[in-house]
Amino acid sequence: MIVGLGAITSLAWLYLLRMSAGMGAMAAEAQMHMAMGMGDMRAWGVADWLGLFVMWAVMMVAMMLPSAAPVMVLVLGVYRRRADAQARMAAAAFVAGYLLAWTGFSLIASAGQIAFHRASLMAPDMRVRSAVLSGVVLLVAGIYQWLPFKNTCLTHCQSPLGFLSQHWREGAIGGLMLGLRHGTFCIGCCWLLMAMLFVVGVMNLAWVAALACLVLAEKALRGGAVLGRVAGVAAVAWGLYLLVSRSVH
Numbered sequence: 001m002i003v004g005l006g007a008i009t010s011l012a013w014l015y016l017l018r019m020s021a022g023m024g025a026m027a028a029e030a031q032m033h034m035a036m037g038m039g040d041m042r043a044w045g046v047a048d049w050l051g052l053f054v055m056w057a058v059m060m061v062a063m064m065l066p067s068a069a070p071v072m073v074l075v076l077g078v079y080r081r082r083a084d085a086q087a088r089m090a091a092a093a094f095v096a097g098y099l100l101a102w103t104g105f106s107l108i109a110s111a112g113q114i115a116f117h118r119a120s121l122m123a124p125d126m127r128v129r130s131a132v133l134s135g136v137v138l139l140v141a142g143i144y145q146w147l148p149f150k151n152t153c154l155t156h157c158q159s160p161l162g163f164l165s166q167h168w169r170e171g172a173i174g175g176l177m178l179g180l181r182h183g184t185f186c187i188g189c190c191w192l193l194m195a196m197l198f199v200v201g202v203m204n205l206a207w208v209a210a211l212a213c214l215v216l217a218e219k220a221l222r223g224g225a226v227l228g229r230v231a232g233v234a235a236v237a238w239g240l241y242l243l244v245s246r247s248v249h
Contacts, residue, residue, distance in 0.1 A: 005069050012062035020203050049114050056106035064102055067219045070157040071160040071182060097179025105187050116189035126202035131246040132201040138239030141192040145232025153188035159218045190215050
């Protein structure tokens with residue numbers, strides 16, 4: 001069970017590493033064209049959106065599956081011990097429901113990235129060009145870390161037994177809905193941290209790994225909520241710096 005989750009996560013990271021190398025070469029070429037006064041005049045279409053959607057979906061698996069593993073192991077263990085006719089299907093449906101929630105988030109994130117490209121707000125290295133927009137994203141993300149709604153979602157993610165006692169459902173449909181519900185709580189907890197990728201670089205794997213570690217620490221450590229709030233203060237400070245430096249210039 002744990003081996004399977006680890007294998008899926010490892011494959012997702014290998015995919016990201018391979019894609020990052022290819023996109024790095026494309027970004028370098030695009031920057032060279034910009035230096036020569038040749039902007040990116042190519043229209044971004046459906047094929048580009050599909051590619052970005054796959055990238056975001058795989059990235060969410062790589063980032064979120066480790067932090068969701070405790071709940072998944074607990075749920076899958078319960079289904080396995082029940083050993084009824086639908087236990088295996090229900091366990092698979094739970095994982096599918098969780099990933100379905102983040103797939104929905106990936107649809108929105110990739111559509112947002114296409115919108116940024118079309119508005120010429122996205123740099124070749126997949127960072128937002130606007131210091132003002134970056135500052136606003138960081139401010140909102142930092143403040144969100146302190147909001148009661150964030151804490152409510154985090155509490156559900158930190159307490160697998162409590163989550164199961166409140167929301168347990170039988171059967172394959174029940175497993176799917178349970179996974180979807182848990183994924184929704186995870187999105188409520190982490191969506192603005194994921195939005196910060198537009199500031200630091202969507203395919204900047206160092207930042208992808210750092211944010212994934214922050215999400216894991218928030219959920220797994222006893223002082224995870226405090227760590228998340230400290231990160232929120234840092235994000236607010238960074239956002240204010242970008243906004244103030246922009247206004248000065």
